Amino acid sequence: MTIENFWVQVNEPMLRQGDYLPGCLVPVFSPNFAENSDIQEVQVDEFDLIIVTQSCDLENKKARLVAMTPIYPVSEFEKINPAFAKKGRWNEVLKGRVEGLHLLASPTNPEDNRKALVVDFREIYSLPYDYLVKHATELGRRWRLKSPYLEHFSQAFARFFMRVGLPSSIPPFK
Structure with missing residues (x-):
């Protein structure tokens, strides 16, 4: 099965939603x-x-500050989160059943799901626009999500933030 590439390579200073920027420096404040x-x-x-x-x-x-989320190769994410190395766990993420995680095909090898990238919406960093333009x-040359994969990614991010927890719900049907 041939998988269409989710990504296009760009070489420009303009930033867009869906730009993959490796090696960003992020300040981490101690307690x-x-x-x-x-x-x-x-x-x-x-x-x-x-x-x-x-x-x-x-x-x-x-936007003076740009919102960004971490993106990891599947194998690297599994090292940090060993529960995801279990069989079938990635299929749950792929179906959108794991809150806060989203899968994107590899930019260089989209047919190999073990080379896929995991976006973790549970962590958000805001970095200065000017720093990111300089870094980009x-x-x-860098990767940028293309349509319709960009819109799917954006929708997954929105779904994560628009969740509403209710104190109770309708009982299950029997």
């Missing part, structure tokens, strides 16, 4: 971080991220 101190050290971690901010907001420079420019 002891205090605003009253003179100088403080802030840990910086490196993440591969994908943009979730709407393209129109980026294009019209309405330094990357040169």
